[in-house]
Amino acid sequence: MKTNESLLNERNQHIPQGPFNTHPIFVEKAEGAIITDVEGKKYIDFAGGIGANNVGHCDKKVLKSIQDQIEKYIHPCFHVVMYEPYVELAKRLNELTPGHFPKKTMFVNSGAEGVENAIKISRHATGRPAIITFEDAFHGRTLLALSLTSKMKPYKFGFGPYAPEIYRMPYAYCYRCAFGLEYPSCEIDCAYFLKEFFHTHISAENVAGLIVEPVLGEGGFVIPPKEYFRILHTICKENGIVFIADEVQTGFGRTAKMFAVEHYEVEPDLIVMAKSIAGGLPLSAVTGKAELMDHPQSGGLGGTFAGNPVACSAALTVLDQFKNLSLLSKAEKIGKKVLEKFREFQERYPVVGDVRGLGAMVGMELVVDRKTKEPATALTKRLINLCREKGLLMISAGTHSNIIRSLMPLVITNNQLDEGLRIIGEVLDEISPP
Numbered sequence: 001m002k003t004n005e006s007l008l009n010e011r012n013q014h015i016p017q018g019p020f021n022t023h024p025i026f027v028e029k030a031e032g033a034i035i036t037d038v039e040g041k042k043y044i045d046f047a048g049g050i051g052a053n054n055v056g057h058c059d060k061k062v063l064k065s066i067q068d069q070i071e072k073y074i075h076p077c078f079h080v081v082m083y084e085p086y087v088e089l090a091k092r093l094n095e096l097t098p099g100h101f102p103k104k105t106m107f108v109n110s111g112a113e114g115v116e117n118a119i120k121i122s123r124h125a126t127g128r129p130a131i132i133t134f135e136d137a138f139h140g141r142t143l144l145a146l147s148l149t150s151k152m153k154p155y156k157f158g159f160g161p162y163a164p165e166i167y168r169m170p171y172a173y174c175y176r177c178a179f180g181l182e183y184p185s186c187e188i189d190c191a192y193f194l195k196e197f198f199h200t201h202i203s204a205e206n207v208a209g210l211i212v213e214p215v216l217g218e219g220g221f222v223i224p225p226k227e228y229f230r231i232l233h234t235i236c237k238e239n240g241i242v243f244i245a246d247e248v249q250t251g252f253g254r255t256a257k258m259f260a261v262e263h264y265e266v267e268p269d270l271i272v273m274a275k276s277i278a279g280g281l282p283l284s285a286v287t288g289k290a291e292l293m294d295h296p297q298s299g300g301l302g303g304t305f306a307g308n309p310v311a312c313s314a315a316l317t318v319l320d321q322f323k324n325l326s327l328l329s330k331a332e333k334i335g336k337k338v339l340e341k342f343r344e345f346q347e348r349y350p351v352v353g354d355v356r357g358l359g360a361m362v363g364m365e366l367v368v369d370r371k372t373k374e375p376a377t378a379l380t381k382r383l384i385n386l387c388r389e390k391g392l393l394m395i396s397a398g399t400h401s402n403i404i405r406s407l408m409p410l411v412i413t414n415n416q417l418d419e420g421l422r423i424i425g426e427v428l429d430e431i432s433p434p
């Protein structure tokens with residue numbers, strides 16, 4: 001029988017280090033919120049394939065729709081002959097996404113590819129070159145998406161030169177406010193700063209789009225104040241700039257609404273989705289104002305595997321399962337419990353500097369010292385490793401990898417959730433006694 005160790009040796013022999021791995025284990029089976037490794041050890045999954053398994057690993061109904069689809073056809077390619085699941089899914093997303101205007105949807109394969117297409121569409125529609133992005137943002141690893149991404153090591157370092165015409169603003173990271181202010185007395189200066197940015201960095205008339213995550217994902221589960229996006233959106237609108245919401249990590253119910261922008265009551269011009277959209281199959285979508293989406297001419301957008309029918313069929317069932325399993329209210333309950341527990345940890349352990357949450361998207365930021373807020377990067381890594389040894393899989397987030405994030409499948413049972421949180425507490429006791 002192959003062990004984790006023997007497979008790791010083979011992995012190291014045949015696969016470069018660039019494609020990273022958080023945990024040195026190999027999966028045999030995954031179901032719901034449980035992953036079993038090749039040695040038969042079971043883990044509670046708080047990582048969810050980096051947020052791609054909101055409906056749970058191997059949901060039975062999703063599996064059935066995949067099986068039904070592969071028995072009919074797998075890849076005729078939408079650009080050669082068309083098929084219904086692509087059209088049906090586009091229709092459903094046009095209805096589901098926020099925005100009281102006619103919408104259209106196109107599909108590609110990954111979050112990064114979705115981001116690239118949203119930028120292409122906004123440039124084509126406006127005839128302008130520049131894009132505004134944010135500090136601590138993550139938009140993917142392809143060249144344009146990586147150019148929009150903020151974190152240097154390991155994401156950007158050594159991979160330049162980057163795409164031109166990208167301008168970066170501070171994000172509303174209240175715990176580490178770039179302006180040294182405090183909410184609410186700050187009066188959301190960081191959002192109004194966009195007006196000044198047009199004078200100091202890039203003229204508004206040259207900006208095609210502003211791309212922003214409604215909650216920073218890789219950047220550390222940072223949740224801006226309620227007013228933030230409405231201000232940014234209004235300024236974009238006044239200046240003919242396409243407002244693009246990157247909902248790749250926040251989307252599909254993670255924040256207890258289907259899309260996180262719904263909490264902020266803004267209607268983005270374009271929304272990018274991926275990750276949990278297709279129950280673990282590679283698929284991403286760009287949904288947006290029909291007048292923008294229709295701008296590029298035929299052949300300007302697409303890709304060989306874009307909108308693969310198996311992934312589209314899985315996604316249709318994912319949407320059904322959100323209703324059948326009441327996953328939005330489950331996300332709400334999960335988030336409440338995790339937030340409460342993380343807040344208890346914050347009271348008990350000085351290493352917990354900040355706790356924040358929106359629905360089931362909850363983050364706990366670890367610091368060496370609460371005054372200096374120096375990121376506790378090494379300790380976060382240790383916490384994650386010790387949790388794994390006790391049967392809990394987690395991943396970190398943040399530019400300094402010092403934030404614990406909750407991306408468990410939303411079908412996790414109460415017992416599994418309680419046990420996972422108990423393990424985190426036990427490890428915090430060990431590594432950072434109160």
Ligand code: PLP
Nearest residue numbers: 110111112138139140217248249
């Ligand atoms: N955008 C956001 C907000 C993400 O969190 C990610 C991935 O983590 C991406 C884009 C890139 O998605 P992918 O890894 O599927 O290319």
